[in-house]
Amino acid sequence: MTLTTTPLGGLPVGWQAAPEAATPERVLVALSGGVDSSVAAALLVEAGHEVVGVWMRLHSAADQRDGHRKSCCTLDAADDARRIADQIGIPFHIQNLEQEFADAVLEPFVAAYQSGETPSPCVGCNTAVKFGALVGKGSALFGCDAVATGHYARRAVSDDGRSWRLRAALDTEKDQTYFLHGLDSAAIARARFPLGEMTKPEVREFARSRGLVTAEKPESQEICFVPNGDYRSLLRERGAASGEGDVVDESGAVVGTHAGSEGFTVGQRRGLPGSGVSARYVSSVDPVTNRITIAPRASLNVRDIALIEAATPEGLITSGATVQGLARIRHRGALAQGTVTGLGGGAATLALDDPLWAPSPGQTVVLYDGETLVAGARIARPQPSV
Amino acid sequence: MTPTRLFLDHAAGSPTLPVVVDLMADLYRAGIGNPNGGHTEARRARAILDDARASLAEDLCVEPRQITFTATASEALALGLHSVLTPTVPLVTTAGEHRGARALAAQHAAAGGAVELVALDAEGAMQAAGIPANRPGAVGLFALASGEVGTIQPWATFAAAWRASGGGALVVDAVQAAYDHALDAQVTGAAHLVVGSAKVGGPFGIAALISAPDTKVRPIIVGGGQERGRRGGTEAVVLAAGFAAAFRAHRLQSAENRQHLTAITNAFDAALGPLASLGLVPTGAPFTSGARLAGHRSYAADWALGDDLVAALDHAGIAASTGSACISGSREPSEALRAMGHSEAESRGGLRLSFGRSTTIEEAQGAAAVVRSVLERVRTAVPA
Numbered sequence: 134m135t136l137t138t139t140p141l142g143g144l145p146v147g148w149q150a151a152p153e154a155a156t157p158e159r160v161l162v163a164l165s166g167g168v169d170s171s172v173a174a175a176l177l178v179e180a181g182h183e184v185v186g187v188w189m190r191l192h193s194a195a196d197q198r199d200g201h202r203k204s205c206c207t208l209d210a211a212d213d214a215r216r217i218a219d220q221i222g223i224p225f226h227i228q229n230l231e232q233e234f235a236d237a238v239l240e241p242f243v244a245a246y247q248s249g250e251t252p253s254p255c256v257g258c259n260t261a262v263k264f265g266a267l268v269g270k271g272s273a274l275f276g277c278d279a280v281a282t283g284h285y286a287r288r289a290v291s292d293d294g295r296s297w298r299l300r301a302a303l304d305t306e307k308d309q310t311y312f313l314h315g316l317d318s319a320a321i322a323r324a325r326f327p328l329g330e331m332t333k334p335e336v337r338e339f340a341r342s343r344g345l346v347t348a349e350k351p352e353s354q355e356i357c358f359v360p361n362g363d364y365r366s367l368l369r370e371r372g373a374a375s376g377e378g379d380v381v382d383e384s385g386a387v388v389g390t391h392a393g394s395e396g397f398t399v400g401q402r403r404g405l406p407g408s409g410v411s412a413r414y415v416s417s418v419d420p421v422t423n424r425i426t427i428a429p430r431a432s433l434n435v436r437d438i439a440l441i442e443a444a445t446p447e448g449l450i451t452s453g454a455t456v457q458g459l460a461r462i463r464h465r466g467a468l469a470q471g472t473v474t475g476l477g478g479g480a481a482t483l484a485l486d487d488p489l490w491a492p493s494p495g496q497t498v499v500l501y502d503g504e505t506l507v508a509g510a511r512i513a514r515p516q517p518s519v
Numbered sequence: 520m521t522p523t524r525l526f527l528d529h530a531a532g533s534p535t536l537p538v539v540v541d542l543m544a545d546l547y548r549a550g551i552g553n554p555n556g557g558h559t560e561a562r563r564a565r566a567i568l569d570d571a572r573a574s575l576a577e578d579l580c581v582e583p584r585q586i587t588f589t590a591t592a593s594e595a596l597a598l599g600l601h602s603v604l605t606p607t608v609p610l611v612t613t614a615g616e617h618r619g620a621r622a623l624a625a626q627h628a629a630a631g632g633a634v635e636l637v638a639l640d641a642e643g644a645m646q647a648a649g650i651p652a653n654r655p656g657a658v659g660l661f662a663l664a665s666g667e668v669g670t671i672q673p674w675a676t677f678a679a680a681w682r683a684s685g686g687g688a689l690v691v692d693a694v695q696a697a698y699d700h701a702l703d704a705q706v707t708g709a710a711h712l713v714v715g716s717a718k719v720g721g722p723f724g725i726a727a728l729i730s731a732p733d734t735k736v737r738p739i740i741v742g743g744g745q746e747r748g749r750r751g752g753t754e755a756v757v758l759a760a761g762f763a764a765a766f767r768a769h770r771l772q773s774a775e776n777r778q779h780l781t782a783i784t785n786a787f788d789a790a791l792g793p794l795a796s797l798g799l800v801p802t803g804a805p806f807t808s809g810a811r812l813a814g815h816r817s818y819a820a821d822w823a824l825g826d827d828l829v830a831a832l833d834h835a836g837i838a839a840s841t842g843s844a845c846i847s848g849s850r851e852p853s854e855a856l857r858a859m860g861h862s863e864a865e866s867r868g869g870l871r872l873s874f875g876r877s878t879t880i881e882e883a884q885g886a887a888a889v890v891r892s893v894l895e896r897v898r899t900a901v902p903a
Contacts, residue, residue: 190849224833224834226833227826228826228827229824229827229849231850232850269900270827273831273897273899274830274834274897275831
């Protein structure tokens with residue numbers, strides 16, 4: 134499979150593809166126990182770099198061995214990571230980042246549901262843990278200059294060599310820049326994404342050709358700290374689950390009940406009354422009244438989206454500053470041209486030329502300039518569409 | 520990676536002595552196998568097992584019949600405890616025991632049994648005054664010395680106080696102590712005492728339970744009547760022979776070893792310089808004290824996780840340990856350090872360096888320079 138372009142277009146003027154390291158580097162590789170990070174590590178070793186493998190212990194779900202096999206964070210995954218390190222001949226260490234993970238991912242995850250938002254835990258994990266705390270540890274403990282992962286992403290550098298941006302992976306189906314948007318220019322400079330030019334089948338084939346034990350391992354897709362995808366039981370354990378509440382239509386009339394507002398996200402259809410042309414979707418979740426509002430599909434098209442934590446790789450978007458680009462509000466979702474205007478303190482608005490459907494508070498917005506990621510933010514409260 | 524490595528984790532088990540490796544290889548090549556059978560080959564194996572048992576018995580001042588071979592020290596400890604403890608009998612232990620012992624205490628508690636802890640002082644020594652007075656017949660589970668912080672317990676005083684308080688059977692972990700000094704199992708007053716092989720330069724995979732003459736061993740593994748019916752399963756004859764040979768070699772050189780280990784740890788301390796300048800506090804008995812395991816140094820840092828320090832030292836070529844066995848990077852604080860009054864942060868930042876008879880003065884001094892530079896780098900890079 135050969136891919137030459139992405140729907141995002143090429144590199145913008147003034148930017149170039151990040152060059153390969155001219156001399157061998159000492160690189161920390163976050164091994165998850167899956168095939169992607171295994172191949173990333175093996176590629177770096179074959180390119181002559183000095184590689185240190187680590188597996189991150191992030192939470193107590195890691196103590197489980199059964200019933201949660203697809204996760205990157207179980208003891209089985211740690212065993213696989215250790216075996217890969219042994220196979221490719223690199224040192225291996227377990228790094229405990231439970232505290233950092235709890236602060237940056239777990240607590241915000243619970244708080245998001247409590248405030249009626251839908252969290253995006255992978256973004257926080259990438260920003261604060263993998264390319265935050267882990268980078269610091271790699272440098273402090275092992276003198277590593279860079280941190281590599283098995284993400285599908287690339288990097289771009291400005292012509293003057295001073296600024297860095299994420300660049301969409303060659304395989305647009307696998308591109309993960311959406312989840313990496315929180316990395317700032319300095320973090321991107323130290324990040325390494327050896328799989329950025331590869332497709333998944335190529336990664337599998339590489340793993341097979343080297344006899345890597347993870348070559349045929351299935352993809353992990355669930356939230357790593359939520360066994361069996363049951364996040365509501367996690368919320369119940371933490372006393373963050375709501376009880377039964379009303380489902381209302383756009384006029385405010387009660388049309389049914391729900392078993393807990395944290396089970397719903399904007400744009401959700403499952404578990405709601407109506408079908409066919411009368412189908413209704415969640416248009417808002419109000420944690421204060423524990424009330425879910427539903428509306429016809431067309432009502433969820435939105436042109437103006439309120440943002441928080443709006444930033445470019447150079448820092449927060451300041452008041453009055455604007456950033457233009459192709460906006461995306463879901464991983465691999467539809468793209469629409471838009472302009473972000475800073476309001477100060479990270480608050481901003483996104484004005485879209487064409488509406489996007491059902492922006493969900495708490496989720497991520499990214500903006501691309503060509504195939505480079507130029508800004509990212511979290512969705513605050515959507516404004517009604519015009 | 521630094522190509523040269525220095526192994527400073529002897530408290531977790533020393534590399535098998537070359538003379539022991541040779542002996543075992545010869546026995547394996549000679550086809551030594553199952554000692555149970557009515558033929559010449561079995562008798563030959565049985566004779567080797569008998570010799571190993573007799574040799575170990577002599578070294579520990581007991582009769583051969585008092586010895587039960589097990590696969591590990593943890594198993595021997597479990598077997599000893601199983602022999603004297605029932606759910607209605609209270610168990611007295613400390614927070615400073617080896618993980619295997621603490622797990623046995625937790626198991627007793629989970630089965631509804633009473634568990635009481637004897638307090639440790641700031642140096643990790645058991646407080647005789649802390650023995651519960653209202654528990655006559657209680658079973659005691661104690662180590663003669665702490666592998667984690669290197670403290671040798673004031674055992675004679677403690678055991679006398681235990682008897683005076685009406686305490687019952689004692690199950691004693693002598694694994695670390697046996698590396699440090701010669702032992703007379705009888706004198707300890709233990710109903711069951713555990714020694715291991717790997718700590719004294721013998722092979723991994725074998726240990727022994729030494730039971731007092733009149734004390735019954737109640738098997739956990741029932742089987743073909745091996746070990747006088749105390750432990751089912753074919754005996755590991757060659758491992759037993761290696762264990763006994765290593766134990767004998769170690770006993771004969773015990774005084775010499777202690778002298779050597781004292782000299783190298785003194786050299787290491789001098790080369791490392793003041794601990795406070797590295798952000799470390801010493802843990803356990805004072806380094807110069809006779810109440811400390813020879814060759815054992817332990818510290819705590821309140822600015823890093825012990826696992827991180829071990830990883831950074833490993834990368835610089837030194838095999839070290841946190842001292843408290845933990846699973847997959849768990850960041851639970853060390854219960855022993857907490858019980859000794861260390862802060863929670865310090866109790867997560869344990870570091871142990873344990874030297875062996877093969878370590879040289881020059882290596883110890885070189886190690887000090889590496890440890891200093893690694894700790895300084897990590898401390899600068901990772902603020903508290």
